[in-house]
Amino acid sequence: MPSNLHFQRLRRLLSFLAVVWIAVSMASPAFAAGQLTEYLEKVSPGELFEGADRFGGPEGEPPMAPVYRGSDLVGHAYLNSDVTSSVGYSGKPIHIIVGIDAEGVVRGFKLIDHKEPIVLIGIPQARVVAALNSIIDRNMARVATGAERPPQVDIVSGATVTVLVMGDSIIRSAVKLIRTNRLTAGADAPVAVAADVKTVDLSKTDIQDWETLIGDGSVRSLRMTVGEVSEGFRQANHPEAADRPETPQADDRFIDLYIAPVSVPAIGRSLLGEAGYERLVSRLKPGQAAVVVAGEGAYSFKGSGYVRGGIFDRIELLQDGQGLRFRDRNHTRLPTLAAKGAPRLRDIALFTVPAEFAFDVAEPFELQLLVQRSVDTHDKAVIPYTLGYSLPPAYVTVQKAPVAALAPIPDAAPAVEAPAAEAASAASPSAALVPMEDQALWISIWQMNRVSIAITVAALLVLTAIFFFQDWLVKRPVMFGWIRRGYLLFTLVWLGWYANAQLSVVNVLTFVNSLITGFNWEFFLAAPLIFILWAAVAAGLLFWGRGPFCGWLCPFGALQELTNNVAQWLKVPQIRLPWGLHERLWPIKYVIFLGLFGLSFYSVALAEVFSEVEPFKTAIVLKFAREWPFVLFALTLLTAGLFVERFYCRYLCPLGAALAIPGRIRMFEWLKRYPECGTPCQRCAKECPVQSIHPEGQINVNECIYCMHCQELYHDDHRCPHMIQVRLKREKFTALSTPVPARAAAPKTLITHNGAPLKSAELAAGDPAVLRPTKERDHV
DSSP: OHHHHHHHHHHHHHHHHHHHHHHHHHHHHHHHHHHHHHHHTTSOHHHHSTTOOEEOOOBTTTTEEEEEETTEEEEEEEEHHHHSOOBOTTSSBOEEEEEEOTTSBEEEEEEEEOOOHHHHHTSOHHHHHHTTGGGTTOBHHHHHHTSSOOOOOOOOTTOHHHHHHHHHHHHHHHHHHHHTTSSOOOTTSOOOBOOOEEEEOTTOOOOOOHHHHHHTTSSEEEEEEHHHHHHHHHHTTOHHHHTSOSSSOTTSEEEEEEEEETTSHHHHHHHHHHHHHHHHHHHSOTTOOEEEEEEESSSOSSOSHHHHTOBOTTEEEEETTEEEOOBGGGEEEOSOOOSTTOOOOSEEEEEEOOTTSOOOTTSOEEEEEEEEEESSSSOEEEEEEEEEEOOOGGGEEEEOOSSOBOOOOOOSSOOOOOOSOOOOSSOOOOSOOOOOGGGTTTHHHHHHTHHHHHHHHHHHHHHHHHHHTHHHHHTSHHHHHHHHHHHHHHIIIIIIIITOOOOOHHHHHHHHHHHHHOOOHHHHHTSHHHHHHHHHHHHHHHHTTTHHIIIIIOHHHHHHHHHHHHHHHTTOOOOOOOHHHHHHHTHHHHHHHHHHHHHHHHOHHHHHHHGGGSOHIIIIISTTOSOHHHHHHHHHHHHHHHHSTTHHHHHTOHHHHHHHHHHTTOOOOOSOOOTTBTTTBOHHHHHOTTOOBOTTSOBOTTTOOOOOHHHHHHHOTTTOHHHHHHHHHHHHHHHHHSOOOOOSSSOOOOOEETTEEOOHHHHHHTOHHHHSOOSSOOOO
């Protein structure tokens, strides 16, 4: 009986789990269909198909909604994110409704929802959408069978990752739906044919040197000079880009690009070394492939999109009409190649092909390189170059296909053949390779920015020296004034406009959000100058509070102060707000920061939109090349700063508020004060450029920008009342203690003290009782 009871309980449990599994299985398509239905309400049928007037109900999985023109079926509408990954720069999917007809032709699309901050706060959405127009009216059935290559979208400067993700998601989703046979391909599309099944011969494990790998096609290369690329832009009708070469010499090496599938045992052992190949195999899933891409020259195949967006936007792996852009999680940076005689290359990347991407290393594939050049301040011209690859027959075994298969993609461009022998530029160690996975995303960025990093570190050391020797400097106000203005000019021009190293409250919000959702040092290390500046600011908070950044390292703050200096030189009247009003305007920036901070917990992307209260992006990063509302806002703040010095810093800056809060933990008081400061002397309080000194005399470090003007006054014995008294006493003491030389023709001078003449013996003795100043005026 007991065993029968246990059996019944087990059966009930299994029945319950089966019901839950069925419910979940049925709920997922229903949710997807519900999401498609919800988004279809935001688009009209005529936006996807000309003349269409209604949608039908979503059908199938992934769901597609039929689109009708009257009673005629003109095509289907689907949501790209239901079919393929469309995760963009923000880490959230980009939702696009796509209209595709029965022939496999994309007839229209509409961007419905996204969280891309660059589009939300900087680049017009219409411009981003227009970059995808090359997809319209393209036959994706031909792309799906390999008869045509995928269309290339236009690149929008500043939104490269977003545009590429959007374009790729539309193309991949269309190809995927066509291959499910839910659409009827056109009559002109190539038919499926039987093909031999190729597999990698795993028994081939011979290790070869670099010359052999190049000679037999195991490693394929694409080599171009700067002049060849310039001519390519000229032929593509981009003369502006052709006239902006990477280097002045046309014969300079533009790029030597190499690719090899290292999941093939013989190639992998040769390029990675035995230990490196074994580590790679331990990470790969069954059937998963990996490739090595390496490059040298003036152009880097890595680009910069992967630094924050996580996508390598300059290269794409193509096979069977589908494209794959690698992400940072698929990437491992390699310091060198293990093959004997391999050259030393600047960029070496090991990419694992995601398991969800249908990739067969035994079939031909291509690596497409997107070459970008700036046309003007806003736009870039892009031309693609293709490096074809076919696995050498020695590594392949061929079997007759049991069923018909799609014909492999024909090479759009022939594989670039390497010469039979290549002289190695430098010897490479043959020891086993040690992949540096923890350093994959940032170490090469630091290496490529050595000069900028050195300049930034040197500038920070100079600033540290200024602070540590401030007493010596402020005693020389003219020299200190030139030093300060020169440093602010450096901060504005080089650190801000050239290097774009403008810190933002968005950095603070991102940092806090990463602590909650999963901290990753690699993300922050990928921007060297920003990381170095934040490290310096964090150290400065312990010593001086927020002053080092707000007063010396903020490019927009420097712009405000320098423009105000010019205004004062032009005799523009300066407005000094009453202390009561000034004190009540201080909290505004703290309210703004707390609002952004709270909003970031709901949505970092939305918080970034509202962080446009900072004019930093408009005035510094984009150099006023932006839509007029943003430019007008920045110019309004700068205009206010002409009359009220550092108006924005005083009352509106959320970053200043964010730094002021931890700045309270500073450990030292470097700004000196006298007991008389504030009572009765008010000179420092009245001359403080940002009114950070209370009438009672104390300095409010939350508002101080560490300009050190008060320290100039502190040591100035002609402007500071306390120091004036000290100077007069010193001069009086000197006058009393210095004997007057006798002169024959000079009239006698009588020195008195308290009305009584002093004897020479008393002056020589220097009696303190005699020489002590009194309220009565001594005279000579």
